[in-house]
Amino acid sequence: MREPAARITTLSNGLRVVTVALPHHRSVALGAWIAAGTRDEAPEEAGLAHFLEHMAFKGTSRRSARRIAEEIEDVGSTLDAHTTREHTAYYARVLPEDVPLALDLVVDLVRRAALDPEELARERQVVLQEIAEVTDAADEWVFERAQETAFPDQGLGWPILGRRETVAAFDRARTRAFLARHYTAARTVVAAAGPLEHGRFVAEVAALLGDLEAGAPPARTPPRYRGGEVHEPRDLDQTHVVLAFPAVGLVHEDHYAQHLFSHILGGGMASRLFQEVREARGLAYSVFSFTNVYHDAALLGTYASTEPARAGELVRVMAEEIARLAAEGPEPGELARAVRQAEAGLLMALDSVTAVVEDTARQVHHFGRRLGVDELRARIEAVTPADVRRAGRRLLASPPTLAVVGPGETVPHRDELCRRLGAPSTA
Numbered sequence: 001m002r003e004p005a006a007r008i009t010t011l012s013n014g015l016r017v018v019t020v021a022l023p024h025h026r027s028v029a030l031g032a033w034i035a036a037g038t039r040d041e042a043p044e045e046a047g048l049a050h051f052l053e054h055m056a057f058k059g060t061s062r063r064s065a066r067r068i069a070e071e072i073e074d075v076g077s078t079l080d081a082h083t084t085r086e087h088t089a090y091y092a093r094v095l096p097e098d099v100p101l102a103l104d105l106v107v108d109l110v111r112r113a114a115l116d117p118e119e120l121a122r123e124r125q126v127v128l129q130e131i132a133e134v135t136d137a138a139d140e141w142v143f144e145r146a147q148e149t150a151f152p153d154q155g156l157g158w159p160i161l162g163r164r165e166t167v168a169a170f171d172r173a174r175t176r177a178f179l180a181r182h183y184t185a186a187r188t189v190v191a192a193a194g195p196l197e198h199g200r201f202v203a204e205v206a207a208l209l210g211d212l213e214a215g216a217p218p219a220r221t222p223p224r225y226r227g228g229e230v231h232e233p234r235d236l237d238q239t240h241v242v243l244a245f246p247a248v249g250l251v252h253e254d255h256y257a258q259h260l261f262s263h264i265l266g267g268g269m270a271s272r273l274f275q276e277v278r279e280a281r282g283l284a285y286s287v288f289s290f291t292n293v294y295h296d297a298a299l300l301g302t303y304a305s306t307e308p309a310r311a312g313e314l315v316r317v318m319a320e321e322i323a324r325l326a327a328e329g330p331e332p333g334e335l336a337r338a339v340r341q342a343e344a345g346l347l348m349a350l351d352s353v354t355a356v357v358e359d360t361a362r363q364v365h366h367f368g369r370r371l372g373v374d375e376l377r378a379r380i381e382a383v384t385p386a387d388v389r390r391a392g393r394r395l396l397a398s399p400p401t402l403a404v405v406g407p408g409e410t411v412p413h414r415d416e417l418c419r420r421l422g423a424p425s426t427a
Contacts, residue, residue, distance in 0.1 A: 004020050004021055004022050004193075004350065004356070005020065005021045006018060006019070006020045006021075006360060006369075006370040006372075007019055007021075007198045008364065008369065008370075009198070009202045011185065011202075011205070011206055011209070011210055012210070013185035013186075013209075013210065013211070013212055013213070013214045014185045014186040014214050014215075015185035015186075015188050015189075015190065015205070015209055015210075015212060016188070016189045016190070016364055017189075017190050017191075017201065017202045017205045017206075018189060018190075018191045018192075018360055018361070018364050018370065019191070019192045019193070019196060019198045019201050019202075020191075020192070020193040020194075020356055020357065020360050020370065021195075021196070021198070022193055022194050022195060022350075022353060022356065023195045024195070025193075025194050025195055025353050026095070026096075026195070027093055027094065027095055027096070027194055027353055028093070028094055028095070028096050028099050028102075028192055028193065028194030028195065028196050028353060029091065029092070029093045029192065029193050029194060029353040029354040029356070029357040029358075030091065030092060030094075030099065030102055030103060030106065030190070030191065030192035030193075030194075030201075030357065031089055031090050031091025031092060031106055031190070031191060031192075031357065031361070032089070032090050032091075032106050032107070032110050032188055032189070032190050033087050033088075033089045033188070033189045033190075033191065033361035033362065033365060034087060034088050034089070034110070034182065034183055034187050034188050034189075035086065035087050035182070035187040035188075035217070035218045035365055036049050036052075036087065036088050036178075036182035036183065036187060036218075037049050037083060037084050037085045037086040037087050037088060037155075037160075038050075038083075038084075038085040038086075038155045038156070038158050038159075038160050039085050039086055039154075039155040039156055039218075039220050039294075040155065040182055040218060040220070041155050041158065041178075043166075044166060044169070045166065045174070045178060046155075046158045046159070046162045046163050046166040047127070047158070047159065047160070047161050047162010047163065047166050047167050047170075048162065048166070048170060048174065048175065048178050049083050049088050049160075049178070049182075050083040050088075050127070050160050050161055050162065051123070051124075051127055051162065051167060051170050051175065052088070052113070052175055052178060052179055053081045053082070053083045053088050053090075054123050054126065054127060055113050055115055055119065055120065055123055055175060056081070056090065056109040056110070056113040057081070057109065058113075058114070058116065058119040058123060059113075059114045059116060059119065060108045060109065060111075060112040060113055060114055061112040061114055062108055062112055063105075063108055065119075068105060068108075068109075071101065071105060072092060072094075072101075072102070072105060075094060075095065075098045075101060076095070077092060077093060077094040077095070077098060077102065078092060078093055079091075079092045079102070079105055079106075080092075081109070083160055084160065085155065085156055085160060085294060086294055086295060086365075087362075087365065089358070089361070090106050090109045090110055091106065091354070091357070091358070092105065092106060093353065093354055096194065096195050096196060099192070099196060099201070099204070100204060103190075103201075103204055103205065103208065104208065107208040107209060110183060110188075110209075111183070111209075111212070113179065115172045115175055115176055117171075117172055120170065120171065120172055120175070124167055124168060124170060127161060127162070127167050128164060128167055128168070130161055131159070131161045131162070131163075131164060131167070134159075134161060138234060138236060138238070138240045138305075138405045138406055139240055139305060141232075141240075141405055142232075142240040142241070142242050142303070142403050142404070142405040143242060143303070143403075144159050145230050145232060145242075145403040145405065146230075146242040146244050146299070146301065146401050146403035147159075147292070147299065148230075149226075149227065149228045149229070149230045149401050149402075149403055150225055150226070150227055150228075150244060150246065150299050150401040151223055151224065151225060151226070151297075151299075152226055152228075154221065154223065154224060156223045156294065156297065180213075181215075182215075184212065184213045184214060184215020184216070185209070185212045185213065185214045185215060186214055186215045186216050186217050187215060187217065187218060188209070188212070189361045189364045189365055190205050190209065191357050191360050191361040191364070192357060193353045193356040193357040193360060194353045194357075220295075220296075222296060222297075223294070223296065223297040225246035225297070225398060227245075227246070227398060227399040227400060227401045228399070228401060228402075228414070229401070229402040229403070229404075229413065229414040230402070230403050230404070231404045231408045231411070232403075232404065232405045232406075233406070233407065233408060234405060234406050234407070235407075236308075236405075236406040236407065237307070238305040238306060238307065238308075238406055239305060239306060239307070239308045239311035239314075239404060239405075239406035239407050239408060239410075239411065240303075240304075240305040240404070240405045240406050241303065241304060241305065241306075241311060241314060241315055241318070241402075241403070241404050241411065242301050242302070242303050242401070242402070242403040243301055243302050243315060243318050243319065243322070243400055243401070243402055243417070244299050244300060244301025244302070244400065244401045244403075245299070245300055245301065245322075245395040245396070245398060245400050245401070245423075246297065246298070246299065246300075246395070246398045247291060247293075247297070247298035247299060247300040247391075247394075247395060248297070248298060248391075248394070249293060249294050249295050249296040249297045249298055250293055250294070250295055250298075250366050250367075251295060251296065251366060251367070252296075254387065254390065254391050254394070255293070255298075256342075256379050256380050256382075256383050257383045257387035257388050257390065257391040258291065258298070258300065258391040258394075259291065259342065259380075260330075260335065260338040260339065260342065260380070260383055260388055260391075261300075261325065261326075261330075261388050261391045261392050261395075262289045262290070262291045262300055263289070263338040263341060263342065264325060264330050264334045264335070264337075264338050264388070265289045265302065265321065265322065265325055266287060266288045266289030266290075266302055267288070267289060267338065267341065268341065270337060271288075271289070272321050272324075272325060272334075273287050273288065273289065273302060273304075273318065273321055274287055274288075276317060276321060277304060277314065277317055277318075281313070281317065283304070283306050283310055283313060283314045283317065284304040284305060284306045284314060285305075286303075286304065286305065287302070287303070287304035288302070288303060288304075289301065289302050289303075290302075290303060295365075295366055299401070300395060301401070302318045302322070304318070305406075308406065308407035308408075308409065308410060309410060310410070311404070311406075311407070311408065311410045311411050312410035312411055312412055313410075315402070315411055315412060315417065316412060316417075316420065319400075319417045319420045319421050320420060322392070322395070322396075322421065323396065323420060323421045323422060325388075325392055326389065326392025326393050326395060326396050327389075327392075327422075328389070329385040329386065329388055329389035329392070330385055330388050330389075332385070335383070335385055335388065339380055339381060339383070342380050343377050343380060343381075346373055346376055346377065347373065350373070396421050396422055396423045397423070397424075398423065398424065399414070399418060399423055399424050399425055399426055400414065400417060400418065400421060400423055402414045402417060
């Protein structure tokens with residue numbers, strides 16, 4: 001399979017423009033990815049990156065909210081955005097002839113948010129409702145509690161939506177100051193994938209963003225993992241549990257071994273957790289592992305929910321399976337299956353221009369370039385059973401994070417889990 005070509009041009013103000021040529025696709029995905037996320041917020045700004053993303057769609061100095069919606073939908077296309085702990089993205093998917101319109105809309109959102117005081121007041125209420133919705137959903141909220149417990153008192157641990165008290169205090173001056181400080185050229189990658197010509201796209205971006213304030217790259221504080229346990233009692237029919245550990249970030253050489261460890265542990269129906277927790281014991285309907293990966297850190301964990309009377313058994317099984325995989329490493333068939341799954345995911349993502357452009361922009365932020373599929377496959381295939389075992393042992397070198405939402409009377413305390421895992425009880 002011929003690998004799609006990626007080209008990067010850096011404008012004089014430091015803004016990077018990257019395109020991936022996919023000439024046989026019929027649509028183009030494009031957008032702006034800005035290194036402004038939860039990690040970049042001060043304590044009183046918790047949730048402000050996400051709030052600014054909302055406010056951009058409430059109108060700009062050139063377009064009303066209604067006009068933004070009508071212009072993109074008039075050409076049968078979509079415009080969206082999202083915020084993570086490390087970036088905010090504004091993106092569209094359009095037919096090739098509508099690239100100039102989509103790019104103009106994206107730039108309008110990024111550069112010219114009106115931040116009308118009345119709209120600010122309304123949107124604060126919308127975000128507060130969004131926070132309440134996530135808080136009420138135990139299967140979502142348990143992940144927020146785990147993240148906060150793992151990385152307390154820092155942006156990496158704050159909810160992306162923010163806290164009620166911080167969101168309620170957001171005003172025009174604070175929001176505009178955040179935009180001016182972080183929405184700069186040095187923090188911005190404009191990316192596109194599909195049937196388009198690099199030089200023409202660069203010229204269009206330069207005309208719209210060539211005079212954007214240069215600014216400086218993010219200067220982020222290294223994450224400080226602490227771990228611990230948090231139990232939030234609720235009158236529920238299910239107990240929701242996350243058991244997690246500090247892990248390495250995207251730029252670490254063991255990232256790929258860690259990814260395969262997670263997949264073998266709980267990445268599919270053939271995984272150890274699924275087979276033991278669901279198939280052998282009937283403990284849970286849904287059980288899986290996850291890895292929240294950032295530039296220089298990650299949180300690798302397991303999640304499941306079960307009836308309260310069996311929650312203790314569930315957590316102990318989770319701990320035992322993690323400890324066993326870390327001690328023994330994977331069986332040959334398990335590693336081969338995980339490698340193939342990872343490679344298939346890479347190749348299947350090429351079918352989607354949206355997935356390609358998202359992944360490309362993220363890689364340019366982290367590595368300064370797009371890692372090719374062949375290069376990624378080589379790194380994945382180079383992982384040995386000893387590498388996976390080493391990744392597991394590294395996880396257990398730190399105290400775990402245990403988050404429980406729901407009835408937790410049967411859940412063992414973290415000290416017991418540390419003994420089962422062979423992990424220290426304090427950082």
